[in-house]
Amino acid sequence: MNTIYDICVVGSGAGAGPIIYELAKAGKKIIVLEKGEHYKREDFSKDEIAYTKRSIVTPNLNDEYHTIIENNDEYTTTQANWDFWNGSIVGGSSNFMSGFFHRLHPNDFQLKTKFGTIKGANIEDWPINYEELEPYYDKVEKIVGVSGYTTPHKYESPRSSKNFPYPATTEHPIVHLIDKSAQKIGFTSVVTPRAILSQDIQNRDKCYYSNYCGSYGCSSGAKGSAREALINPALKTKNVTLITNAFVIKLKEQNKKIVSALYIDKNKNIKKEIFAKTFIVAGQAIETSRLLLNSSTNNFPNGLSNNSGQVGKNLLFSGGGVVNGTFDENSKISLKDLMTEGYFVNRVIKDFYFFDKQKGGILELLFEHANPIRKANKEKWDQDGNLVWGEELYKKLFYTFNKQKKLSIEIFNDWLPNDNCNVSIDKYRVDKYGINVAKIAIGSHPQNEIIGDKLAKKAVKLLETMGAKDINGNISPYPPQNLQAGGCRFGNDSKTSVLNKYCQSHEINNLFVTDGSFMPTGGSVPYTFTIYANSFRVADYLKKIL
Amino acid sequence: MRRRTFLIFSLLSFFTKLYASKKTNQLQIIKSVLEHLFPNTPTYSGASSFKGYDFFLFVIKHPTFNKDDLEFILEGANKLDQFNNQFIFLNTKTKEKILREFETLNFGQNWLSTLLYYGLEAMLGDPIYKGNKDMLGWKNINHTIPVPTASQPFGKKI
Numbered sequence: 022m023n024t025i026y027d028i029c030v031v032g033s034g035a036g037a038g039p040i041i042y043e044l045a046k047a048g049k050k051i052i053v054l055e056k057g058e059h060y061k062r063e064d065f066s067k068d069e070i071a072y073t074k075r076s077i078v079t080p081n082l083n084d085e086y087h088t089i090i091e092n093n094d095e096y097t098t099t100q101a102n103w104d105f106w107n108g109s110i111v112g113g114s115s116n117f118m119s120g121f122f123h124r125l126h127p128n129d130f131q132l133k134t135k136f137g138t139i140k141g142a143n144i145e146d147w148p149i150n151y152e153e154l155e156p157y158y159d160k161v162e163k164i165v166g167v168s169g170y171t172t173p174h175k176y177e178s179p180r181s182s183k184n185f186p187y188p189a190t191t192e193h194p195i196v197h198l199i200d201k202s203a204q205k206i207g208f209t210s211v212v213t214p215r216a217i218l219s220q221d222i223q224n225r226d227k228c229y230y231s232n233y234c235g236s237y238g239c240s241s242g243a244k245g246s247a248r249e250a251l252i253n254p255a256l257k258t259k260n261v262t263l264i265t266n267a268f269v270i271k272l273k274e275q276n277k278k279i280v281s282a283l284y285i286d287k288n289k290n291i292k293k294e295i296f297a298k299t300f301i302v303a304g305q306a307i308e309t310s311r312l313l314l315n316s317s318t319n320n321f322p323n324g325l326s327n328n329s330g331q332v333g334k335n336l337l338f339s340g341g342g343v344v345n346g347t348f349d350e351n352s353k354i355s356l357k358d359l360m361t362e363g364y365f366v367n368r369v370i371k372d373f374y375f376f377d378k379q380k381g382g383i384l385e386l387l388f389e390h391a392n393p394i395r396k397a398n399k400e401k402w403d404q405d406g407n408l409v410w411g412e413e414l415y416k417k418l419f420y421t422f423n424k425q426k427k428l429s430i431e432i433f434n435d436w437l438p439n440d441n442c443n444v445s446i447d448k449y450r451v452d453k454y455g456i457n458v459a460k461i462a463i464g465s466h467p468q469n470e471i472i473g474d475k476l477a478k479k480a481v482k483l484l485e486t487m488g489a490k491d492i493n494g495n496i497s498p499y500p501p502q503n504l505q506a507g508g509c510r511f512g513n514d515s516k517t518s519v520l521n522k523y524c525q526s527h528e529i530n531n532l533f534v535t536d537g538s539f540m541p542t543g544g545s546v547p548y549t550f551t552i553y554a555n556s557f558r559v560a561d562y563l564k565k566i567l
Numbered sequence: 568m569r570r571r572t573f574l575i576f577s578l579l580s581f582f583t584k585l586y587a588s589k590k591t592n593q594l595q596i597i598k599s600v601l602e603h604l605f606p607n608t609p610t611y612s613g614a615s616s617f618k619g620y621d622f623f624l625f626v627i628k629h630p631t632f633n634k635d636d637l638e639f640i641l642e643g644a645n646k647l648d649q650f651n652n653q654f655i656f657l658n659t660k661t662k663e664k665i666l667r668e669f670e671t672l673n674f675g676q677n678w679l680s681t682l683l684y685y686g687l688e689a690m691l692g693d694p695i696y697k698g699n700k701d702m703l704g705w706k707n708i709n710h711t712i713p714v715p716t717a718s719q720p721f722g723k724k725i
Contacts, residue, residue, distance in 0.1 A: 064725050066717040067716065070693060075721060232711065397687045398683075410603075
């Protein structure tokens with residue numbers, strides 16, 4: 022006879038981790054189906070080739086790809102320089118984040134009410150408000166571990182705990198120049214909270230400032246990945262069965278209830294079925310919509326929970342881009358201080374989160390991570406577009422790596438939900454398992470770039486004040502592939518949303534979606550913190566009803 | 568062995584040897600170009616020292632190596648051979664002249680850019696991939712040794 026678990030969780034990233042952690046502690050029997058491997062801390066290294074240059078922790082694009090719709094063009098990610106996979110291992114992409122943990126602002130929950138509609142954008146208020154999510158932001162800070170200290174600023178979100186549970190990580194000396202320059206032009210330089218431990222805690226060591234962070238798994242356990250902070254502790258309860266290399270291809274439905282998850286055991290290439298009372302889908306936004314759309318049944322001919330036609334709609338990325346400036350031995354910081362390695366910049370400008378009576382965004386300051394191959398590859402061209410090699414290349418590289426540093430200001434602003442950005446199923450293309458791939462329409466609303474450009478001007482002003490050279494940047498209409506949300510937005514109206522306020526399907530009451538898919542609008546900060554907080558909130562609801 | 572079978576085997580053997588010989592020639596050209604792009608100098612260690620070619624031979628065998636890149640690199644070696652069929656035997660000065668001429672072609676520039684990229688991977692990647700021997704590549708640029716370095720190639724679990 023088949024085992025029937027209390028909960029089956031598809032995926033193990035930031036949207037899954039809190040559910041697994043909380044419900045396992047509450048004594049529920051949980052099975053987790055994760056597409057990739059379970060890496061231990063010791064398995065990770067700072068191998069740039071493995072983690073940034075090859076598909077090691079993501080599927081090989083020749084085997085598994087996506088179809089892209091860009092304006093009227095259709096092509097696959099194998100035909101272009103796109104890759105929407107972000108970490109197919111236990112803990113998902115949270116293993117590879119940089120850990121900027123900013124809360125949403127209370128107004129983010131009511132953008133339509135506060136700022137009105139924008140032509141061509143499908144903006145909706147959230148069915149919950151900031152006060153309902155705040156206790157869970159607080160919980161994430163304590164359980165996942167967030168380091169920082171509060172800096173009063175104009176758009177500070179209210180906090181129930183005055184201080185962060187851990188002091189800020191050690192900062193690079195350039196923060197003094199940033200703070201001074203920001204003050205000079207009337208900007209407020211705010212300390213960036215990070216999901217990186219500055220102190221040892223039980224079973225996790227503090228950050229050792231390797232200089233290789235974003236894109237890399239953490240070798241000390243300091244980074245607050247779902248794997249380190251939530252899933253590994255949950256496994257110790259013995260209430261969790263973790264199945265790795267399990268690619269879920271279909272959820273089976275009977276009488277408007279999900280009864281089982283069908284997956285391909287990638288080791289043996291055979292199909293297996295898991296039965297449970299409640300199903301949580303958290304496979305990251307694009308793949309979550311793909312799974313629901315690929316799971317059509319008689320009751321749901323257009324895909325599970327999709328009689329409203331809303332699954333896959335209003336996919337979100339993040340608007341913005343980056344502005345860079347270079348500092349060297351002639352800058353307003355000593356070369357010795359400038360070349361200090363490993364420490365975080367930890368500064369953000371939030372003064373323009375709202376401006377001109379509209380939604381703005383943030384300016385996040387950072388040095389690029391070490392990644393010497395990536396950095397060196399930019400130096401193989403001279404100013405005239407000719408290739409550089411031999412002694413000349415060596416000298417150029419030596420100078421770049423020892424005498425200058427590039428400060429980046431990453432701009433995050435809202436990616437407005439719109440009809441040209443969505444996930445559907447490609448009826449004609451399949452992956453190596455024979456499963457229809459997701460078709461991603463990447464249309465960007467013009468407002469994304471308008472706001473991005475305005476924020477870029479603020480970034481340029483700050484870099485100029487700091488005395489940076491070679492200031493340049495790019496605000497792009499293209500989506501950052503690692504920042505995905507939306508597609509199954511939550512709301513009170515079942516005709517215009519997929520999920521209710523508890524991220525429970527309007528149409529199938531034992532189906533929940535807890536990755537970033539639930540978000541109707543994204544805010545202007547990276548999503549992971551909010552996904553964690555919301556998943557803890559849903560976990561509390563599940564504890565009440567199960 | 569019947570004569571017909573003998574002839575088929577002989578023909579197959581001829582083409583296999585021809586293919587192998589062609590590939591050997593392509594690889595020799597790639598090695599020669601890599602070592603020209605990354606020469607040993609009094610201050611810096613070049614591809615022959617940090618083992619750029621060994622790196623290349625190692626990584627192309629792995630399924631994650633970009634197949635289009637590999638095809639392009641091999642095709643480029645053929646084209647350079649057509650451009651100058653004595654390339655590997657030329658002195659440094661003449662090689663430089665030939666490569667600069669090759670660079671003026673769109674294809675040539677793309678090909679050299681690709682080889683430079685993989686040369687940089689060889690120089691600055693983890694030594695687990697058979698390049699960056701004795702961390703000479705990192706020493707070239709004073710790069711702090713990352714901690715931890717890889718104990719397995721291609722992110723394989725321990």
